[in-house]
Amino acid sequence: MSLASAREHRTAVVSARAREEIHVAVRVDASANIGVGHAVRCLALVQELSRRSVRVTVFGMLDIGWVADAYERLGVPVMSPSQIDRAHVTHAVIDGYDISPELGAGLRSNAVRVLAMVDDEFGAGQVADVYVDQNYGARPHVGGPDGSIALAGPPYSLLRDEVLAVRSAPVLEHTRVTSDAAPRVLAVFGGTDPHGAAEVLVPMLVETGAPMQLTVVCPDPARGARLSSVPVQGPHQHVTVTAVLPNLAATAAAHDVAVSAAGSTVWELLTIGTPTAVVCVVDNQEPGYRATTGSGLVVPAGRLTRLRTGDCNEREAGVESLARLLTDGQLQHHLRRRGMAQFDGRGRERVADALLDSAQFVDGHGRRTPDDVGVPGEIG
Structure with missing residues (x-):
């Protein structure tokens, strides 16, 4: 049986018995302080599990309305985090840096198969059967229990339905490189912009002096009012502030470039081919x-802590990079093609396979081999 046929067979078997036998717990939170990145990437995995008719329950606090609504539309119940220990589940996904490793250890002691989402060393102390670091350039997690699986890099990026729909839709090549129209720029710094990055980056964008039609996502009304009053440099710069985007992927696809925090949103932008500049907002994004930025997959806009404390070199380099991204059509074309080549949109399928498939296909060192998850290259 071919690898593709084997994967399809396993998926079919799981779907056939899912309602009776499989119950996946997802432990994740979303709030103005935490942000929405953890909950959004878990949402992508839940969408994949729902597609396979797998029963899912979220255990966490989803204090951001649109995030809670997205889970509700899937018919996924949301319960208190404290209830996960008493729930009758067969599998669990844990995504959060401050969640005690004792949770994973306790679930595993009850024969629950545990998958932990990690970002480099952040969250890596969790005890799990499967570790997933979806970040570009990530190395497989080490130090997990014997027989645990470590998946790393773009092949395992978790992408929502709306992102995959945009990627699969017919897209016309951008022609702004020969157009006099000002570039359409989207600035988004996470679902809540908890660190106020927009107030630092919007003045930098304006400072480039380049023409632009800038849309800034800022859910905080007071902060949004300040952004709306940022003085522009000339009649060809226009700034619009919006509190929320119903469909980030579709909106981003309609823009020529994006400026984003260096988190999960970047993988969505690259998947749909939006040339992107990134700012490192917090340490876990470093x-x-x-x-x-080192590989030339995106353009560096700087580190927020340095920009905020008046590091002139960091700001000057950031403004210069932004100016080039806004004005260089060839650079935009290059970034667009590279991003889509790196992120194929099938990461959530591979992660779901690893979560649900408890058969121990391992190499001689107790590690899952690359072919078992349908991705070439070294895993462990």
Whole structure:
């Protein structure tokens, strides 16, 4: 049986018995302080599990309305985190840096198969059967229990339905490189922009002096009012502030470039081919920031802490990079093609396979082999 046929067979078997036998718990939170990145990437995995008719329950606090609504539309119940220990589940997904490793250990002691989402060393202390670091340039997690699986890199990026729909839709090549129209720029710094990155990056964008039609996502009304009053440099710069985007992927696809925090949103933008500049907002984004900017996959806009404290060199370099992204059509074309080549949109399928398939296909060192998850290259 071919690898593709084997994967299809396993998926069919899982779907056939899912309602009776499989119950996946997802432990994740979303709030103005935490942000929505953890909950959004888990949403992508839940969408894949729902497609396979797998029963899912979320255990967490989803305090952001549109995030809670997205889970509700899937018919997924949301319960208190404290109830996960008493729930009758067969599998669990844990995504959160402050969640005690005792949770994973306790679930495993009850024969629950545990998958932990990690970002470099952040969250890596969790005890799990499967570790997933979806970041570009990530190395497989080490130090997990014997027989645990470590998956790393773009082949395992979790992408929502709306992102996959945009990627699969027919897209016309952008022709702005020969057009006089000002570039359409989307600035988004996570679902809540908890660190106020927009107030630092929007003035930098304006400072480039380049023509632009800039849309800034800012859910905070007071902050949004300040952004709306940022003085522009000339009649060809226009700034619009919006509190939320119903469909980020579709909106991003309609823009020529994007400026984003260096988190999960970047993988969505690259998947749909939006040339992107990134700012490192918090420490856990540093590995991904270095990897993506160092490889030329995205353009560096700087580190927020340095920009905010008046590091002139960091700001000057950031403004220069932004100016080039806004004005260089060939660079935009190059970034667009590279991003889509790196992120194929099938990461959530591979992660779901690893979560649900408890058969121990391992190499001689107790590690899952690359072919078992349908991705070439070294895993462990």
